[in-house]
Amino acid sequence: MAWLVVRLAISMSLLYAASAVFEDQVGKFDWRQQFIGKVRFALFDTHSQASKKLLVATEQNVFASLNSRTGDLFWRHVDKTGPEGHIDALLMYGQDAVVVVGNGRLLRSWETTVGGLKWETVLDTGSFQAAALVGVQDLVKYAAVLKKSAISLHDLSSGSEIWVENLPDSDSVQYQTIYSGGNGLVFVLGVVPNSHIVIVEYKIEDGEIMNKKSVEAAWMSSLESSCAVVSSGILLCVDQITQSLYTLPLQSAEQTEMRQIHLQTLDLEVVSGFRPVLTSTQPNPAQPPLSEFFLQLSPDHHILLQFKDGLIAPLRDFNPSYLAAFATSGERTVAAVMSPKNDTACSINLFSADTGRRHLDTTIIYHMDPNGGKPNRLYVHAFLKKDDSVGYRVMVQTEDLTLTFLQQPGRVVWMREEALADVVTMEMVDLPFTGTQAELEGEFGKKAAIQDGLLPMVLKRLSSQFILLQAWLAHLWKLFYDARKPRSSVKNEVTIDILSRDEFNLQKMMLMVTASGKLFGIDSKSGTILWKQYLENIQPNSVFKLIVQRTTAHFPHPPQCTLLIKNKDTGLGSLYVFNPIFGKKSQISVPALPRPVLQTLLLPVIDQDYAKVLLLIDDQYKVTAFPSTKNVLQQLQDTASSIFFYLVDSSQGKLSGFRLRKDLSTELIWEVVIPTEVQKIVAVKGKRANEHVHSQGRVMGDRSVLYKYLNPNLLAVITESTDAHPERSFVGIILIDGVTGRIVHEAVQRKARGPVHFVHSENWVVYVYWNSKFRRNEFSVLELFEGAELYNTTVFSSLDRPHPPQVLQQSYIFPAPINTLEATLTEKGITSRHLLVGLPSGNILSLPKLFLDPRRPEVVSEQSREENLIPYAPEMPIREEWFINYNQTVSRIRGIYTAPSGLESTCLVVAYGLDIYQSRVFPSKQFDVLKDDYDYILISSVLFGLFFATMISKRLAEVKLLNRAWR
Amino acid sequence: MQQMKRLLVVYVALQALFALSWCFSDAEPGPAAGSQSNGDRFKIEGRAIVPGVKTQDWISTARILVEGEEYVGFLKTDGSFAVNDVPSGSYVVEIVSPSFRFDPVRVDITSKGKMRARLVNYIKTSEVIRQPYPLQIRSSGPHTYFMKRETWGWTDFLMNPMVMMMVLPLLIIVLLPKVVNTNDPEMRKEMEQSMNMLNPNPELPDVSEFMTKLFSKGSSKSSGGNKGSRSVAPKRR
Secondary structure, eight states, rough: HHHHHHHHHHHHHHHTSSOOOOGGGGTTTTTOOOOOOOOOEEEEOSSTTTTEEEEEETTTSSEEEEEEEOOOOEEEOOOOGGGOEEEEEEEEEETEEEEEETTEEEEEETTTTOOOEEEEEEOSSSSSEEEEEETTTTEEEEEEESSSSSSEEEETTOOEEEEEEEEETTTEEEEEEEEESSOOOOOOEEEEEETTTEEEEHHHHHHHEEEEEEOOOTTTTTOOTTTTTTTTTEEEEEETTTTEEEEESOOOOOOOEEEEEEEGGGTOOOTOOOEEEEOOOOSSTOOOOOOOOEEEETHHHEEEEETTTTEEEEEEEEESOSSEEEEEETTEEHHHHEOOOOSSSEEEEEEETTTOOTTTOOOOEOOOOTSSSOOOEEEEEEETTSSEEEEEEEEEEEEEOOOEEETTTEEEEEEEEEGGGGGGEEEEEEEEHHHHHHHHHHHHHHHHHHSSSHHHHHHHHHHHHHHHHHHHHHHHHHHHHHHSOOGGGOOOOOOOOTTTOOSSSOOOEEEEETTTSSSEEEEEOOOOOOEEEEOOOOOOEEEEEEEEOTTTTSTSSEEEEEEEETTTOOOOEEEEEOOTOOBBBBBOOOOOOOOOEEEEEEEEEEOTTTEEEEEEEETTSSSSEEEEOHHHHHHHHHHGGEEEEEEETTTTTEEEEEEEOOTEEEEEEEEOOOOOTTEEEEEEEEEOOOOOOOEEEETTTTSOEEEOOOOOTEEEEEEEEOOOTTTOOEEEEEEEEHHHHOEEEEEEEETTTEEEEEETTTTTTEEEEEEEEEEEEEEEEEEEESSSSSSSSOOTTTTTTSSSOOOEEEEEEEOOOOEEEEEEOSSSSSSEEEEEEEESSSSSEEEEEGSSSTTEEEEEEEOHHHOOOOOSSSOOOOGGEEEETTOOOOOTOEEEEEEOOOSTHHHHEEEESSSEEEEEEOOTTTTOOOOTOOHHHHHHHHHHHHHHHHHHHHHHHHHHHHHHHHH | HHHHHHHHHHHHHHHHHHHHHHHHHTTOOOGGGGSSOOOOOOOOEEEOOOSSSSSSGEEEEEGGETTTEEEEEEEESSSEEEEEESSSSSEEEEOOOOOOOOOOOEEOOOOOOOOOEEEOSSSTTTTTOESSSSSSOOOOOOOOOOHHHHHHHHHHHHHHHHHHHHHHHHHHHHHHHHHHTTHHHHHHHHHHHHHHHHHTTTTTHHHHHHHHHHHHHHOSOOOOOOHHHHHHHHHOO
């Protein structure tokens, strides 16, 4: 008996190991793109001329090395999210890069060629202010880190702390910058706002305070950006109110106040309201900075100045100019300045820093993307050419987080769309038919068949067949033509014009909305960005909701998507309507939303142009319809009594249901209050609107049917206890009917806490929580059944449900942490379901839903075996073959999007986080297409063999008969 | 599977034990909740080894994850690692690498900073099977992400039960008449007898007879019948 069970289970587990990847499928239908995020620091490796390294540290807490020739990643290290992984400073010397992480908590040194850590030291607590490399006698040996109240010096080769000193009067003085000119001293500069500057000198060897002085500066509020150290230790500050520059030698004892130089004497003026910025450069930390510096007077006005013998002389005025940056190669320092050329392009020129003279033939033309943002950062990589002149390449970062790497005379070497590192929401839209496909489809239109007679129909058929033949011939010709060309020149460039729906609708358009407000249209097959659109003036804390109002199925009406952009604080929203295939903004008039939007509702009601109606509910429970034509309003009036919606107010713990009235006002129907003192609502989820359930019930072992409770209005509400103590914390789940407000089921998981991830689909809810008692993740599954009979076999109505459903629940241990959870989705819902689990390791696990079945028996019986139920086991298995993305891990996976394809067996999957990964999964194997490894040769050879065998045996039989007849 | 079943048994049997054992472990290493008491921060140290592979080939893609992504550490160029700033508690430490597999280890840190490492057991969470600390995590080889394709070979084909079922009777049909001398009248008698034994009801039409009748009709003009085909054989000789 037991061995039978074992054998059964083994065979079954073999059967269900279905969605594995075969090695030859690598890269066939999947792709991954890796991103780094918004660049905070970028340094070119100038250590050797041939080096291709570009080190970047980003706002996403990523430290990476890019290949500056291709833009690909050499390596990338993804730290913890949030302030604890925040990269405060990046310094580079030789082959090593020193990084200050987590508000000055950790100091790390990276070996940049391998991408491994050299050392890591923990610093004392205290908020980070500044860090600098310190050199002694032309050698960079130390790194100094300035905190709010202390300064420490570290050895660069081992990371060991040389000394740490408390700063004097740190509670009143704000120490902000650090400076070392290679003369054995470290200067710490602090400011008491609107009073004076404090300068403290430390000896490098032992941290002894050599000198401390304070200088009157009543006009100063902050040292950062308005001050810089130039020449041999001259502090230079700029103030926009007094319109002057101030200078002070850091080391001199006699000068006790700052010398004022009016900007007027230099014929300069700061634009009112703009904070002027000083930029100096110190090519070698063991030597004092150069005496040349940039002063930015307005957003588009820079000036290169020189400090000499206590005097400031302008070298060159750049008006207009957007960006300016210094770069050094060998002994020569140059300045690159970006100036506008015309409306769509900028020109970048190189000037020698010491004279301000322009280098000849160094112009780079940078073409601005009309759908993108303005450039806001310029990184220059200067190098010496063979003829000893200075060449350079630049990396431009724009507001929309595009990194463009250019070389002369304006060739784009590579481009990275770093906005995609922070995808907020996405949708997949079917591609449109081509003209010929649409023509064919049009033939089957309803109207045409009725109006035309038999003969025109036949003619139409013939003509469309002719068109098909023509298209096929054209295709053949193209194939032939391409084959003659060398392979390299035939590049499979994907453009919008040639995109059309494929046979099985496997290729779709991915619409991605990023946190920076940039929209992308990406081809799902290749990952090519087909269009991008930067929406300006997006608040950083906006939330987005993407709604597909009209799909591509309504030719000739263009598809239509609506993006609701909502400010998180004020709740005020705006709508952006666009065509998802071409990315163009629609000309449709958009309703103004003067009040905060609480809820949106996409109705199945369509207007005369086949666009689904979107309802927006504001904070006074008034409803705005979009589109709001007469036709729509009429339809809404007719159907108003059956339109319900719900609102969630998690701050008050209130769930409420409303019904639409004919005049587009609303009435409250039900209200459920979850006391906020005990628990808070974490998430509410309904079912996906495009989900199909194929079978109404499950066939049991005794041939009876257990019918599923398929309530389309069911909401799953997850709550978490406010008490975080591991003994008293709990996670609750409430299933509420969204129309009537009836609580269908309620379950509580004691000694559990979030984060809870859950999927609500068909008749089940799967949720994951942290068991704080046993310190492990647990899966729990709830399944709802109506019982052996359906109450109403034709239609489901929430209002007429006398019997509560039967609820089954089972829990399992999941031996790994979880980042995100989603379920596969197929066209008709026949294919078995899998759960896609995003793990922190970056893998996506495809877990068969069969393992999450509350009917898994503890004791195996004849009937359960008949039903193919796997015996209960407390621990969920994780197999490496179930990782759909093999070694293409997705860092910081935040969401998984699933979409059905035209093939029932195939579900399209997009995982996004820091990276984007697209693939297909086959939860029940590819039952509707021939397998990839289908042996055409064998089958055809067998067929031919049989054919010839018949021929030969026929001949032989004839001969034999003839012989017999002669006998 | 057997393991699953055993686990199940263990699980049920140890249900009662849990409460008891929990008390012990609760007092000793201190649960994760101990982190709330704003105490010292500690360092989890160890070394990761991939036998036969140079460290620089894999460390740039690997990370150390402590309890999911709660604390993150990176590998040094010699394969050692240290995760700083970890408060006292019990954590699962895992090295994640897209190429190599490492087994996770549970590390307990007391509020005084005492460390111990043990095997991760999610079912018997309080079971202690000591592991060395500082951690020594040896890779158990590369990940096996891919399923093997079923390759087609002659042996597979021949060993297929369906093929065997077809081939063996064929061999018997072809070879047996040659081995057994059918001309021997005694033998024939014996065979007929055995045939009769097999066919207990002589009234019932024999299926094979029926079939041969059906097929022989079309192909040959000879008199047909079961005897016919049999009588042809001796004629031919």
